[in-house]
Amino acid sequence: MKQEEKIIEIKKLNKWYGRLHVLKDIDLTVFQGEVVVIIGASGSGKSTLLRCINFLEKPQKGTITIDGDELTVKTKKLHLVRREVGMVFQHFNLFPHMTVIGNVTEGLTQVKRVDKSEAAKIGEKMLDKVGMLDKANAYPSMISGGQKQRVAIARALAMNPKIMLFDEPTSALDPELVGDVLLVMKKLAADGMTMIVVTHEMGFAREVADRIIFMDEGKIVEEGTPEDIYNNPQNERTKEFLSRIL
Amino acid sequence: MGVWDFSVIPEYFTSFLPYAWMTVRVTFFGILIGLGLGLLFGMLRISRFKIIQLPAKFYIWLIRGTPLLLQLLFIYNGLVSIIKLDPLPSAFIALGIHNGAYIAEIFRGAIQSIDRGQREAGISLGMTQSKVMRRIVLPQAVKRAIPPLSNQFIIALKDSSLASAITVPELLLHARQMASSNFRMMEMLTIAAIYYLIMTTILTIFANLIEKKMRAGDLKRVI
Numbered sequence: 001m002k003q004e005e006k007i008i009e010i011k012k013l014n015k016w017y018g019r020l021h022v023l024k025d026i027d028l029t030v031f032q033g034e035v036v037v038i039i040g041a042s043g044s045g046k047s048t049l050l051r052c053i054n055f056l057e058k059p060q061k062g063t064i065t066i067d068g069d070e071l072t073v074k075t076k077k078l079h080l081v082r083r084e085v086g087m088v089f090q091h092f093n094l095f096p097h098m099t100v101i102g103n104v105t106e107g108l109t110q111v112k113r114v115d116k117s118e119a120a121k122i123g124e125k126m127l128d129k130v131g132m133l134d135k136a137n138a139y140p141s142m143i144s145g146g147q148k149q150r151v152a153i154a155r156a157l158a159m160n161p162k163i164m165l166f167d168e169p170t171s172a173l174d175p176e177l178v179g180d181v182l183l184v185m186k187k188l189a190a191d192g193m194t195m196i197v198v199t200h201e202m203g204f205a206r207e208v209a210d211r212i213i214f215m216d217e218g219k220i221v222e223e224g225t226p227e228d229i230y231n232n233p234q235n236e237r238t239k240e241f242l243s244r245i246l
Numbered sequence: 247m248g249v250w251d252f253s254v255i256p257e258y259f260t261s262f263l264p265y266a267w268m269t270v271r272v273t274f275f276g277i278l279i280g281l282g283l284g285l286l287f288g289m290l291r292i293s294r295f296k297i298i299q300l301p302a303k304f305y306i307w308l309i310r311g312t313p314l315l316l317q318l319l320f321i322y323n324g325l326v327s328i329i330k331l332d333p334l335p336s337a338f339i340a341l342g343i344h345n346g347a348y349i350a351e352i353f354r355g356a357i358q359s360i361d362r363g364q365r366e367a368g369i370s371l372g373m374t375q376s377k378v379m380r381r382i383v384l385p386q387a388v389k390r391a392i393p394p395l396s397n398q399f400i401i402a403l404k405d406s407s408l409a410s411a412i413t414v415p416e417l418l419l420h421a422r423q424m425a426s427s428n429f430r431m432m433e434m435l436t437i438a439a440i441y442y443l444i445m446t447t448i449l450t451i452f453a454n455l456i457e458k459k460m461r462a463g464d465l466k467r468v469i
Contacts, residue, residue, distance in 0.1 A: 083372035
């Protein structure tokens with residue numbers, strides 16, 4: 001495990017939806033360049049945890065420290081922190097009224113105030129990285145789900161984030177389109193990007209993850225290397241989950 | 247008058263033209279003021295703060311809950327002790343306020359129909375709430391608002407006839423005045439109906455063109 005520098009430190013994170021306690025005292029530290037995969041049954045809180053990290057969901061208690069900045073719900077200027085955290089969604093969420101290249105450069109020109117020609121250069125580089133440069137002028141409605149997700153990854157990468165969050169990035173894709181997206185993610189991991197990935201792709205988790213976290217009922221019940229988790233799970237719930245999914 | 251005589255229609259037809267123009271003016275300013283009020287109150291209505299929503303909710307409740315004819319009379323005759331308005335500005339204001347309430351709801355519906363994921367994607371890029379609204383949500387919402395808006399504009403055009411009640415010289419008032427001197431009510435109403443149909447048809451064609459153009463934007467192919 002690469003343990004040079006803590007980039008995310010989550011302490012005693014708690015989240016309720018009304019009376020439903022969905023995250024219970026979550027503690028999690030992620031190091032620079034680490035790939036953490038979160039697994040667990042639906043409703044276990046894994047997506048909520050991911051969405052709390054860039055405050056798309058507001059946790060009621062606890063702190064999240066991102067690259068030295070300690071954040072709580074009350075922190076002002078959360079939008080400044082979000083620039084450092086790229087997010088990829090299950091349903092891509094590309095902007096349908098903009099072209100592919102427009103999607104990728106939107107954050108650069110509107111948030112980072114990069115001038116247009118410079119933004120276009122960065123955008124093209126990112127599209128090339130995910131193999132989508134030939135569709136730069138297409139609209140999202142013209143491309144496949146797998147292509148959309150690669151564009152969404154390029155859009156997040158263009159902001160040069162310190163961390164990338166992936167919220168079930170392949171769950172909405174046809175099986176034959178999953179491979180291309182996973183390939184892009186593997187390349188990213190190999191380039192040293194810090195990644196937190198919520199996924200059901202066990203093959204990907206085994207191959208790419210530095211650490212796997214198993215969540216159940218709003219708690220982290222087990223974590224370890226892929227070998228530990230797959231070959232020698234300690235917790236009953238982990239065993240049960242893996243026997244169902246593998 | 248026993249028998250209808252539609253052969254008199256050509257004779258009277260052109261005399262309606264200036265009154266049709268008045269209908270166009272009343273409709274135009276009614277819509278213009280309505281769009282301004284609608285945008286303003288539509289935005290207030292979706293505010294995160296209850297205290298800001300409240301005036302918008304009240305406005306929409308009040309205006310949608312009372313008849314336009316009453317609103318016209320209220321502004322022209324009712325307010326007379328506070329402010330004396332001429333019929334025409336009264337009609338502009340009453341129709342503007344009336345349409346504003348409906349347009350506010352159209353904007354609210356269109357904005358709220360935009361998938362939450364769009365907002366989240368913008369926020370994740372580090373955009374502020376207002377930037378997300380301007381760059382991501384509104385451009386898509388405007389597109390969705392066009393069909394219900396064009397419907398509302400057609401309603402506004404027809405509703406302008408109620409301004410006859412406060413003596414604005416528009417199509418319907420002219421038709422009734424002509425009929426009272428030539429005793430050809432059916433024929434005069436038919437002429438007015440033809441004018442309304444011409445104007446609503448033009449509006450519909452125009453709305454369809456815009457809709458088609460907007461749709462084309464979604465289907466642009468790679469060059």
